Amino acid sequence: MSEKRRPATPWPPVETEAPRFHPEAPGPGTELAMHYAECFGCGDVDNGLHMRSTVGDGGVVYSKFPVTRAHQGAPGLAHGGLLACAFDEALGSAVGNLLRRPAVTGKLETDFLRPVPVGTTLFIAARVDGVAGRKIYASADGHLDSADGPVALRARGLFVQVGLEHFTNHGDPDALSKFTQQPRRREDWDINP
Numbered sequence: 001m002s003e004k005r006r007p008a009t010p011w012p013p014v015e016t017e018a019p020r021f022h023p024e025a026p027g028p029g030t031e032l033a034m035h036y037a038e039c040f041g042c043g044d045v046d047n048g049l050h051m052r053s054t055v056g057d058g059g060v061v062y063s064k065f066p067v068t069r070a071h072q073g074a075p076g077l078a079h080g081g082l083l084a085c086a087f088d089e090a091l092g093s094a095v096g097n098l099l100r101r102p103a104v105t106g107k108l109e110t111d112f113l114r115p116v117p118v119g120t121t122l123f124i125a126a127r128v129d130g131v132a133g134r135k136i137y138a139s140a141d142g143h144l145d146s147a148d149g150p151v152a153l154r155a156r157g158l159f160v161q162v163g164l165e166h167f168t169n170h171g172d173p174d175a176l177s178k179f180t181q182q183p184r185r186r187e188d189w190d191i192n193p
């Protein structure tokens, strides 16, 4: 299959500032730990996505998703919703680790360009494209079986910065101590947009 094209829409969709990476953001070559042991994307969860991420040069975060039989939709092929989940994780990891601003997914769009067979590994490259106040725009490409393999998916996400109470009020009161990766303390986050 040749390189796939889809209609281009402006991205980011609003005027943005260049992302300001946190001074203590992990540097190139850093292998990122899971952010929460029970996370379906990166945690130690049965039949989870078991994604692993590494910081690259130039504000790119590389993630790998090994696609197994547990992730099927059609026989032998990855389920589209789980592929979107992998991009949510990869984009969220880029936002969370590079900016250190607590944020949640507001919108996620995914272009499915090629089927992703069971047994392949999806190599995802994610970057933060721009910031407009609390709105953080990020995008990613997913390559089949190697970092420069054919592009199977592209995704764009809007992440919205939230206060840390988003997690403790709506989720688990102990959320901050359950995030297994630093930063865990309020003073470690860049919480001013």
Ligand SMILES: CCCCCCCC/C=C\CCCCCCCC(=O)SCCNC(=O)CCNC(=O)[C@H](O)C(C)(C)COP(=O)(O)OP(=O)(O)OC[C@H]1O[C@@H](n2cnc3c(N)ncnc32)[C@H](O)[C@@H]1OP(=O)(O)O
Residues within 6 Å of the ligand: 035, 041, 088, 089, 090, 092, 093, 094, 095, 096, 097, 102, 103, 104, 105, 106, 107, 133, 134, 135, 158, 160, 162, 179, 181, 182, 183
């Ligand atoms: C997950 C935890 C991470 C912790 C960090 C740990 C460190 C490790 C680092 C990294 C790893 C992270 C990896 C995680 C990966 C997975 C992430 C997820 O799956 S997150 C779960 C799914 N998402 C939700 O559950 C959100 C549910 N929605 C909400 O809570 C609210 O709707 C929220 C916060 C998104 C916005 O609500 P409002 O009341 O605060 O603000 P309003 O005014 O509605 O929106 C703010 C701006 O955003 C725009 N906006 C919001 N949603 C939009 C949309 N769908 N489309 C377009 N614009 C939208 C609005 O128009 C507004 O823009 P204008 O300021 O007026 O210009």
